[in-house]
Amino acid sequence: MIKVENLTRTYGAFTAVNDVSFEARPGRVTGFLGPNGAGKSTTMRVMVGLTPPTAGSVTIGGHDYRDIPNPGRHVGVLLDASAQHAGRTGREVLTIAAQTMGLPKARVDEMLALVGLTPEEAKRRVRNYSLGMRQRLGLANALLGDPSVLILDEPANGLDPAGIRWMRGLLRGYADRGGTVLLSSHLLNEVQLIADDIVMIGRGRIVAQGTPEDLVASTGTLVRAVELDQMKAALTGEGLAHTVVADGLRVDAEPLQVGKVAAAHQVALIELRPADGAGLEDLFLELTADTQRESFTEGVQA
Template structure:
């Protein structure tokens, strides 16, 4: 099990991770979500001993990563698929990993077959790999030691739809066999399909966490008007959220009566006002991280 408790990391005056706590349990895929710069990668780097924490701790199976003997046999890590020696072949990368972990040579062939890298591709230099091929090689290296825990940062980057479907099945099967998966990704639909639990981080702090069912349950109000800009201003001025919805209106965290009252006081005619359906992951993500997004007016 992965356990993060009161984790804080500062770089000078900048707080990258601010009192973060969560768990990722065996048999579950935990989706770790947040905008760029929210603190996801820093948290993962601390977890696997690549960055020192300022305060708090992160453990795997009750141990700090650096204290685990032969950690590759217990924890599979993929933080950057491009961080591989470009002059080595794919087979050489895995062979060195296998030797370091004390694994038999045939394990390399098993992993190459698992991630669908052909014998010809395995002989090519990594510098000549596409990003998708590097991702497959990185996943092979993470699984090389048959670990019980996987820590993956954006593993679907560069994969085509077939590759994403393959990875989804691979991780689902891994978790079903009792493995622990902590998965960071910007592909929200894929996370929604595969994750059992979700952790949302913004500006270095956890803004929501729980099971997928808990976080995506029906809540709030859907509203649409003849002047959505005026409605959005009125809702924001009243301290209510107004997150654009794919249905041509807004989703607000307030109940319909409160939203209707604000619209009436602002003189905005409503076209539709009803309790919101269960939010999709994208809408939930945008609502929870609205004040951390880079889109919009940057003046």
């Protein structure tokens, strides 16, 4: 199990990760979603000891990653498929890793076959690999030590649709056998197909977490008001949790309850409607609206 507790990482005045807490549990695939710059990669780097935390902690199986003996036998990591020795062949990359972990050479052939790299491809230099082939090699490296935990940053990058489906089946089978899988991705629909749990992050903070079904089903109420600050204060005073969504709010309550709060505090509403029925992608875009570089406008003609 991966346990993240009150994790914070700052770089001078910039806070990359701000008081983040969540768990990735055995037998489950946890999807870690967020826009570029949201803090996903920083969080994963802290997990595997590449970046020290400013505050808080991350433990894997109850241990700090740096304290795990022969960590590749317990934790498989793929953070950057391009960070492999370009001058070595795919087979050499895996052979060196196997020797480092004390594994038999036969394990290299098993992994090459598992990720679909042919004997001819295994003889090629990594510099001549496509991004998809590097992803497959990186997955082979992560799985080489038969670990109980996988930490994967954007593992589907560069894979074609057939490759994405293959990876989905591979990770699903791994989790079904009791493994812990944490993967980050921007491919929201793909994550929804494989993930048992979702953690959404924006501007270094967790904005939502739960199962895909719960996140979509319990989306609450969307409300827009003329006096938005007054509406926020009214909701806070009534103990109703709310999140800023574009120019409105998402409230963890039924529309009737939200409407009564607005009436009691004489707040003029522009919009009040249930937020359910939205897909995971809609929820993600709404919860991270203030972190998006692009804006989306419906009905614009070309």
